[in-house]
Amino acid sequence: MQKLKELIKRIKERANINLLHMDFDVGPYLPEETTLEQIPKFCALCGLSPHHPLHFQFSQSCLAGSYFLDRCVVLSSVIYKSDIRGDELKRKGETFKVDGVTIPMYEDEEIHIKDSFLAKTLVHNYSHEPNSPETFYIHSTVSMPYANIHGSPVTGSFLGVGSTIDLTTVQSSVVGEFSYVQTGEMGHHILPPGRIWVASHGNFDFKYSYDQKILEQYVKHPPGGVAGGKIVDFARQREHDFELVFESLRAQSGQTPQRSALSPYAIIKGDCHMDRNVFVAQRAYLEDAYLGPGANAQENCFIIQSHLEGENVTAHGGKIINARMGRKIFVGFNSFIQGSDDQGLVVGKNSIIMPHTIIDLAAPLEIPEATLVWGYVNNAETLAQNSMPLEKFAQINGDHQQGAMTFSGSGGSFVNAFKNRIDHILEVNGAYFDGQSGLGHAQLSRDISFNIIQPFPEGELRGMYPNVDIRL
């Protein structure tokens, strides 16, 4: 596997030169020989659907266990068990708005990945970067397991385990373990582990920092060591289930009602219910889960022994265990929500669980409806510290501090931004489909077939993939 080793070396050089002034080395986070040996076991999937303009181009790369949908170029990169969605790429002839300015699209947008290493990383497009509206790029970047690159073009950066960059153009930056950034832009910045940062220039700025001792119980990754902690272990223990599903060309489809879509590459265990307009993405994990009308379960989410009333959004990497969730509750990226036991957590309708929230309970707890929750919650006391009724939050104007959270600006803008986004997510996922209008993923993703690309089985090319071009 000489070529694969050379490729890893190249990616290391490309990422490090961009991070030179940050005094950061991606080297200790890249796989060693023993890990590389695992790679040829897996294959890449390219989704084929009449609803997505198709063009896949892969060159000099390794795509083990990855999933692609819609236009995507991968050059000199290693993409390992990652989901690259492209189902919200902008189309030729469409327009989009940045700060009120309308930008027309002259070509179909494509995802363009070069000199990058993405391990178990979810990439979702929906970018609003005005510099390259037709290209969603990920260049010279190394990202660790359970990270999300969500609508965020990124160059020369390192994304730690369980981190998320969300609707933010990121350049020459280091995003620490379990950190979340949604600031529109971030350049030459080091975000320490467990930092949650949501900012809109001139409108608001929200920051929360996890206590490092608590964070390490859930997510940790020493340089040169193995990632661990309760959340990482939780996901890792369930990986084998996915390997079994991906080994079958025609995975079992569960029973879903009309207007709903269940990916054949999702895991469905125990007694699950999926109502109309439900979308369950690939690599979602459902076990004894009830999903009411219009609920959606995004990639890498886990919903276990829980009841979701309907129009619930469980974002990429969200984990809900032992919970009873009211209608239209948003659970953000990589949140870990665990009730004490059988529905030991009750969350009232219209609540927003912010991305990267950890709720981990030893005793039952109830969260009132329309509450905003962030950070670490393990009982009623920490809930009081790290939450606020949405209505009250919307009244903040100026500076506000509460526990490890600081806010400045307009609370109303902050809450509205979240609410609008949740509506957008429900809409594109088809939650509001009435039989005629409101088509979304739940209706359009029912019929996808897959091209399956495997690596060379032996020789110096072992683990590398052939150069592939698949188009309409």
Place this chain on the structure above:
Amino acid sequence: MQKLKELIKRIKERANINLLHMDFDVGPYLPEETTLEQIPKFCALCGLSPHHPLHFQFSQSCLAGSYFLDRCVVLSSVIYKSDIRGDELKRKGETFKVDGVTIPMYEDEEIHIKDSFLAKTLVHNYSHEPNSPETFYIHSTVSMPYANIHGSPVTGSFLGVGSTIDLTTVQSSVVGEFSYVQTGEMGHHILPPGRIWVASHGNFDFKYSYDQKILEQYVKHPPGGVAGGKIVDFARQREHDFELVFESLRAQSGQTPQRSALSPYAIIKGDCHMDRNVFVAQRAYLEDAYLGPGANAQENCFIIQSHLEGENVTAHGGKIINARMGRKIFVGFNSFIQGSDDQGLVVGKNSIIMPHTIIDLAAPLEIPEATLVWGYVNNAETLAQNSMPLEKFAQINGDHQQGAMTFSGSGGSFVNAFKNRIDHILEVNGAYFDGQSGLGHAQLSRDISFNIIQPFPEGELRGMYPNVDIRL
């Protein structure tokens, strides 16, 4: 599936214009709508191995259930459950000889299929056509199930069910059901059903004609009707086993000793033994079969309740049931060899069962060693009529008639041509590998991974495949 219907229409036009003066219409043999509906169930496999220069290009085509290895271009064609091998394509820098003249290769050879419909047809290269040494072409041709296109570039032709064109450039011709032609060239010719024709210009000419009533018991295909007969039914009854194997991404590999290769897409049932230097190709079917050292089982062959001593060649589509076969016996294309019951047929070593031979016994029969057998044999009497000791056949010089067989020319040349070819087949399949030299398919085909290409699942493109380019 509008596009697929248009494609079928285009292929019909292209083949028919070439067959205009033969007064033949391929139309009644092309699939109707109900058959087309089956196509999206299957997928195409592209083999990836470090030993084969890789370049697959598929455009505006349907490749359902097909298998490709090595350089291949498919344009505007339907290839349905066919095996397109390319493992003996000529390489850049090699030379080959035609009538004693050495021809150098300036590029790697490729298989080039255009405007053609191949249903369950095996294509194997090893062409010696001097007009296009770097392109093995199949253009404007329609071929029916269980036909073989073997080292035979072909244009504007129709190949009936179970027919074989072998090392013959075929142009604007109709090859009837179960007919076999190996004449180097054939143009503007109609070969009636059940005709076996082997000729080498200036050396020899062998012809055999099946009695039409007997032939119809084994292979028949009325225009516009369904193909049938004992041999067709035999293969059709076992098709479902292959569908199950092709549905799994990682088919079970049987236990094979070192230096042997068993395709993951072969069927192995009951108690099978595979010795060293054995090669079992994809879509070979083994049931209670013993394969001694250096035996090979080619695509679409069936070996059931039979013992093959070693260095046996069972060519594409050969069927051996209830037989005990001595060492180095050749069973040619599409032959159907069935003993009365448990090893009710014994064949002595070094015998040659010619392509398209039918041996179908009600009582035990023994064929002496070093015998040449052709045509229809159902008892000792018909064996006497349709066989001859090889040594005696080699002594023929001039005209000879025996039953429905006529021969003219040099029997010695005829026998030597067969013997040399059997040695070539054993060699390229790795039968003679001694641990250091003599590498062949048995050793080089051990490690192949597969790219799996699926058709569009719905819409007007349903059943059509994306345009694909896969290369090193």
